[in-house]
Amino acid sequence: MHEISVAQTIVNEILAEAERQSAAKVTRVVLELGKLTMLNFDQVSFWVSAFLEGTVGEDAEISITPVDGSVECRECKAISDVLVEDDPTLHYSVPQFTCERCGSHNTFICKGREMVIKTIRIER
Amino acid sequence: MHKVSDVKVEQDIMRINRKIASENRSFFEKNGITVFNIMGAIGSGKTCLIEHAIEELKDSYSIAVIAGDVIAQYDSDRFASHGVKVLPVSTGKECHLDAHFVEHALEHTDVKDIDILFIENVGNLICPSDFDLGEDARVVIVSVSEGDDIVLKHPVIFKLSDLTVVNKVDIAEHVGASAEKMVADAITCGCTRAIPTSCRKGEGLEEWVSFIRETLRT
Ligand SMILES: Nc1nc2c(ncn2[C@@H]2O[C@H](COP(=O)(O)OP(=O)(O)OP(=O)(O)O)[C@@H](O)[C@H]2O)c(=O)[nH]1
Ligand SMILES: [Mg+2]
Ligand SMILES: [Zn+2]
Numbered sequence A: 001m002h003e004i005s006v007a008q009t010i011v012n013e014i015l016a017e018a019e020r021q022s023a024a025k026v027t028r029v030v031l032e033l034g035k036l037t038m039l040n041f042d043q044v045s046f047w048v049s050a051f052l053e054g055t056v057g058e059d060a061e062i063s064i065t066p067v068d069g070s071v072e073c074r075e076c077k078a079i080s081d082v083l084v085e086d087d088p089t090l091h092y093s094v095p096q097f098t099c100e101r102c103g104s105h106n107t108f109i110c111k112g113r114e115m116v117i118k119t120i121r122i123e124r
Numbered sequence B: 001m002h003k004v005s006d007v008k009v010e011q012d013i014m015r016i017n018r019k020i021a022s023e024n025r026s027f028f029e030k031n032g033i034t035v036f037n038i039m040g041a042i043g044s045g046k047t048c049l050i051e052h053a054i055e056e057l058k059d060s061y062s063i064a065v066i067a068g069d070v071i072a073q074y075d076s077d078r079f080a081s082h083g084v085k086v087l088p089v090s091t092g093k094e095c096h097l098d099a100h101f102v103e104h105a106l107e108h109t110d111v112k113d114i115d116i117l118f119i120e121n122v123g124n125l126i127c128p129s130d131f132d133l134g135e136d137a138r139v140v141i142v143s144v145s146e147g148d149d150i151v152l153k154h155p156v157i158f159k160l161s162d163l164t165v166v167n168k169v170d171i172a173e174h175v176g177a178s179a180e181k182m183v184a185d186a187i188t189c190g191c192t193r194a195i196p197t198s199c200r201k202g203e204g205l206e207e208w209v210s211f212i213r214e215t216l217r218t
Helices: A001-019 A039-054 B015-030 B044-059 B072-081 B101-107 B155-159 B171-174 B177-190 B205-213
Strands: A025-034 A061-067 A070-073 A079-081 A083-087 A092-096 A107-111 A113-121 B006-010 B035-040 B064-071 B086-091 B116-120 B137-143 B162-167 B195-196
Touching: A001 A113, A001 B006, A001 B101, A025 A039, A025 B137, A025 B155, A039 A061, A039 B155, A079 B072, A092 B155, A107 B015, B006 B015, B015 B101, B035 B044, B044 B064, B044 B072, B044 B162, B044 B205, B064 B072, B064 B101, B072 B086, B137 B205, B162 B177, B177 B195, B195 B205
Parallel strands: A025 A061, B035 B116, B035 B137, B064 B086, B064 B116, B137 B162, B162 B195
Antiparallel strands: A025 A113, A070 A079, A070 A107, A083 A092, A113 B006
């Protein structure tokens, strides 16, 4: 639900960078978003485009690279991928945050919460 | 011809929130304040559980509460009736508190004597999990009336919390929900501690208050 404020922040940053670069147009925006953020990527893309309307970025293509989740184990320090298991009864995927090496639940998320503007493509 | 080029931006848009959160954290450390970020579903009993903790702890500790809500007045009045310092934050359209709201709420308050700060976040299991406030412990509260699938539907907030409270177990039967399942699901999601409680009947409230005591700075 905070996609709107996130999108607004992204657009502010894009326009500030475009101005620093004296860009006449921004034609492409590349974002990296973690799969463990609570963002709906389609919504972010929609609202970024919406806020770019009427600016140098109004025709920009929005490209989102999803970043997989990882956890680091507090017991053995191993880093594991966050496995996503399909739950057939819920029709929903439940991420597993367990350590792959020692099986501990005592882990913390070390990757997958990114919200990064990677690059913009500009025309001068 | 236009000159086309790709410009590296590498801007993490959460960096501002992270920066303010870490400033909040240093501020709390310096002033010896232990901070609890109380997240959870709408109407799950966040205010009731904080009120209970206040009653148990207010003779030994000086307590303040940040009541974050779309309209904060209602919960603020409830907290104020216990004689603690209340810092209302009306979030307006926002669905969560962020570090800046907290910084702002602290600006006009004398915090020197405060030991414990409870921050009641906006009722929502989605958005608050993306925003660090500078807290020492995160608590997520759900109640059986949300249905016993609610935990598995929102795994990330449980993973990111230090304690899960499954409240209103007194009415579990009436709403056909299993509190045991919800507690087990929270552990499956990677929360290290989960307790069933009832503000009505008193079940689990001792452990709730123990959690707070164990988290306090010594
Ligand atoms: N039966 C039962 N009712 C409860 C329990 N805890 C809270 N309630 C009731 O649930 C309702 C909501 O409680 P609150 O403490 O206001 O919940 P909240 O999470 O702060 O609500 P919001 O701030 O509006 O999201 C109130 O009517 C409480 O009396 C409980 O353990 N059992
Ligand atoms: Mg409340
Ligand atoms: Zn391990």
